[in-house]
Amino acid sequence: MNRLGDLRLHATLRRAAHAVAVLIGVSAATFAVAHASGDPVTLLLPPSASAASRLELAQALGLDQPLPLQYLTFLRHVLTGDFGRSFLYRQDVVTLVLDRLPATLLLAFTAFAIALLISIPLGVLAASRGGLAELALQAVSMVGLAVPSFWLGLMFVLLLAVRYHLLPVDGYGGASHLVLPAVTLALQSIARLSRLVASGMRETLGSDYVRTARAKGLLEYRVVWVHALRNVLVPVVTMGALELGDLISSAVVVEVVFAWPGIGRLAVDALNARDFPLLQGTVFIAGVGFVFVNLLADLLCTRIDPRIAAGAATR
Amino acid sequence: MRVRSWLGVAGALLLALAVLAALLAPLIAPYRPMQLDLRARLAPPAWLVHGSTRHLLGTDNVGRDILSRLIWGTRISLSVGASAALLGAVVGSTLGLCAGFFGRRIDAAISWAIDVQLAFPFTLFALFLLAVFGGGFLPVVGVLALATWVNFARVVRAQAEVLRTQDFILAARSIGVPTPRILVRYVLPAALPSIVVVGSFSAAQAMLTEAALSFLGVGVDPTTPSWGAMLELGRNYLQTAWWMAAFPGLAIAWVVLGANLLGDWLRIRLDPRGGALR
Numbered sequence: 269m270n271r272l273g274d275l276r277l278h279a280t281l282r283r284a285a286h287a288v289a290v291l292i293g294v295s296a297a298t299f300a301v302a303h304a305s306g307d308p309v310t311l312l313l314p315p316s317a318s319a320a321s322r323l324e325l326a327q328a329l330g331l332d333q334p335l336p337l338q339y340l341t342f343l344r345h346v347l348t349g350d351f352g353r354s355f356l357y358r359q360d361v362v363t364l365v366l367d368r369l370p371a372t373l374l375l376a377f378t379a380f381a382i383a384l385l386i387s388i389p390l391g392v393l394a395a396s397r398g399g400l401a402e403l404a405l406q407a408v409s410m411v412g413l414a415v416p417s418f419w420l421g422l423m424f425v426l427l428l429a430v431r432y433h434l435l436p437v438d439g440y441g442g443a444s445h446l447v448l449p450a451v452t453l454a455l456q457s458i459a460r461l462s463r464l465v466a467s468g469m470r471e472t473l474g475s476d477y478v479r480t481a482r483a484k485g486l487l488e489y490r491v492v493w494v495h496a497l498r499n500v501l502v503p504v505v506t507m508g509a510l511e512l513g514d515l516i517s518s519a520v521v522v523e524v525v526f527a528w529p530g531i532g533r534l535a536v537d538a539l540n541a542r543d544f545p546l547l548q549g550t551v552f553i554a555g556v557g558f559v560f561v562n563l564l565a566d567l568l569c570t571r572i573d574p575r576i577a578a579g580a581a582t583r
Numbered sequence: 584m585r586v587r588s589w590l591g592v593a594g595a596l597l598l599a600l601a602v603l604a605a606l607l608a609p610l611i612a613p614y615r616p617m618q619l620d621l622r623a624r625l626a627p628p629a630w631l632v633h634g635s636t637r638h639l640l641g642t643d644n645v646g647r648d649i650l651s652r653l654i655w656g657t658r659i660s661l662s663v664g665a666s667a668a669l670l671g672a673v674v675g676s677t678l679g680l681c682a683g684f685f686g687r688r689i690d691a692a693i694s695w696a697i698d699v700q701l702a703f704p705f706t707l708f709a710l711f712l713l714a715v716f717g718g719g720f721l722p723v724v725g726v727l728a729l730a731t732w733v734n735f736a737r738v739v740r741a742q743a744e745v746l747r748t749q750d751f752i753l754a755a756r757s758i759g760v761p762t763p764r765i766l767v768r769y770v771l772p773a774a775l776p777s778i779v780v781v782g783s784f785s786a787a788q789a790m791l792t793e794a795a796l797s798f799l800g801v802g803v804d805p806t807t808p809s810w811g812a813m814l815e816l817g818r819n820y821l822q823t824a825w826w827m828a829a830f831p832g833l834a835i836a837w838v839v840l841g842a843n844l845l846g847d848w849l850r851i852r853l854d855p856r857g858g859a860l861r
Binding site for chain 1 (some may be wrong): 614626665695698699701702703705706707708711712713714718787791794795798799800801811814818821822825828829831832835836838839840843844
């Protein structure tokens with residue numbers, strides 16, 4: 269047990285170091301793109317401004333420094349939570365993004381929960397029973413991967429809200445406002461995850477330990493839902509983290525369709541107003557959040573399957 | 584297995600029809616995509632009340648023929664999808680080869696780049712990039728390739744890593760074949776089936792993302808009839824003219840489904856064990 273604890277600690281440290289390396293990359297990429305967005309001096313000063321006042325502003329903003337130093341300054345600001353101010357809203361970018369983040373997370377996690385609740389049983393049934401479940405899986409995965417989520421959302425709005433007034437069309441409020449956007453967002457994930465569960469389950473059901481479990485007379489549902497499922501869940505958790513990233517990415521479009529006040533809508537508003545600090549802050553904070561989600565998923569995997577901790581520590 | 588290959592044929596057929604529509608657009612589209620018919624604004628599809636066979640799928644808010652615009656729109660969707668997949672394939676496969684074949688340093692660097700790329704919610708990152716560099720065909724393709732190269736790099740990397748220690752590669756090395764030649768002549772052909780499969784899925788992904796970006800207003804070009812942009816426009820007329828939004832979405836689903844089905848089928852045909860491609 270102690271040895272396993274050591275391995276876990278080692279694996280955790282490795283993963284954390286990796287996360288830091290990725291964070292550095294994320295910040296460098298964001299900085300590089302923002303730098304390419306143009307000279308803030310020309311944006312802030314009228315064209316008639318004199319060369320001296322341009323230079324003065326450049327110095328005040330630190331733009332006369334060499335690029336690596338500017339990056340370090342950017343990093344220092346970011347670490348203290350300073351992402352500049354939004355032109356559009358005349359507020360700190362951090363406040364704006366953190367205000368909107370809960371709405372996006374609520375949407376993404378609800379969609380994720382819906383996706384897990386549907387795709388795990390669907391995948392398991394398709395792999396262990398076949399028949400109708402298999403057919404449903406094929407249909408869902410084909411349609412779910414091809415139909416654009418924003419179109420699906422619009423059709424939901426058209427049929428359920430505009431025609432039959434069953435659910436509210438847009439906005440933010442009680443659970444009824446959450447249903448349409450979350451279901452819309454979940455469909456793609458259901459398609460991907462149920463395929464993953466089904467193929468993992470097919471593979472696991474053919475393995476020796478499952479045969480042993482059956483041979484010793486365990487009930488079939490225990491073999492499938494307890495013994496086999498545990499092994500199937502490892503790739504699901506790893507993919508689940510990527511899936512959350514995809515969900516947050518797709519949420520941008522779904523938020524626009526349903527007028528959901530999350531960071532996706534914020535980013536589109538920033539885009540239309542050419543509000544670069546706000547756009548940069550949104551992208552960066554989303555990226556950082558995703559790195560942490562990934563790290564958590566990695567650590568969760570080592571909990572489910574101790575062999576992974578051993579593998580990561582010795583690699 | 585037979586159902587599978589039947590689905591693959593269906594996918595190829597869907598794509599072939601779309602390619603045909605793109606090539607023959609000037610001949611088969613009843614109208615030019617920008618042609619206005621102001622007397623027939625918001626005309627419903629032919630089979631509805633007030634519909635007429637002059638506009639089979641109806642018209643939009645300024646009387647442009649939806650069917651014609653869909654046919655012309657095939658050009659954008661397919662060319663963007665194919666270009667993004669191709670560019671991603673070239674960049675991603677090259678980097679994947681290097682990562683899998685050369686030692687740990689290069690592998691670590693490229694794997695790091697993959698992880699950084701995957702850390703950004705892609706739609707947000709794409710919005711940021713296109714806001715900075717402006718829209719248009721090449722920027723959109725470039726940004727989409729940023730999403731697709733990762734797919735190729737991961738698969739090719741895994742294959743190159745396995746091949747590196749195989750006997751025939753060691754043999755080639757021991758008789759002094761230069762490394763670039765080994766990569767191009769022996770490793771790349773072995774990875775080619777996977778590249779084709781990933782290419783099919785990546786094209787589907789790129790077409791879907793292009794539609795999303797056009798929907799958000801940072802697409803190829805506002806003056807060309809892009810399906811995503813048509814959907815965006817149709818969104819404002821959802822209550823009065825549902826066909827403006829409904830048909831472009833079906834067109835997107837058509838080509839994406841085609842590419843996905845083809846990819847599924849190729850995967851089974853070219854890589855029966857499904858090893859590297861999952």
